Amino acid sequence: MRGIRLFVSALLAFAVFGGAASAQNAATGFFDSATKKWVSYRLTPEAAGAIARSKYKRSVVRYRTGEKPGTIIVDTGERRLYYVLAKGKAVRYGIGVGREGFTWSGTEKITRKAKWPGWTPPPEMIRREAKKGRKLPGYVPGGPKNPLGARALYLGGTDYRIHGTNEDWSIGRAVSSGCIRMLNEDVEDLYERVGIGAKVVVL
Structure with a gap:
């Protein structure tokens, strides 16, 4: 029943x-x-997007870590991102992560922040998608149809970013090429909290 x-x-x-x-x-x-x-x-x-929004709703939770407040911890297995606060708490967000073959871990720093960023697909992605019969544009200007969504936080000198998405259904799934996806309203919230140089730990 x-x-x-x-x-x-x-x-x-x-x-x-x-x-x-x-x-x-x-x-x-x-x-x-x-x-x-x-x-x-x-x-x-x-x-599916509505379900993801409900299941991965942003919240402040108790969180034990040795990292300092202001640090971002990305738990790819849990599909959660934590922004460390003081007194053993953190803001918890739902995320989408890299699919099989595109996962990674390590420590980086936020080196750039952008509102409604433009997107230039990497050459290897263009070649990879071409083999599948899909032609990617050379550049997509910022806006609601851009796959990077409302905000982007660039990680070190890598091609990886923490960014928004126009595909809410992908939150909680392993579908990206290694970037960390967030709901647009969540990445906007995180964007206002972090500054250049913030530490990012990807587990």
């Missing part, structure tokens, strides 16, 4: 539909104990 209630709730709240779906659509489901079968369904990107 619990599985059925969850399914009905999803139908009412998130516009569930069946059949073919694009890569952005979230496949999910539940085990129906009455029929002893797995019932699968798909969510629209908008519905």
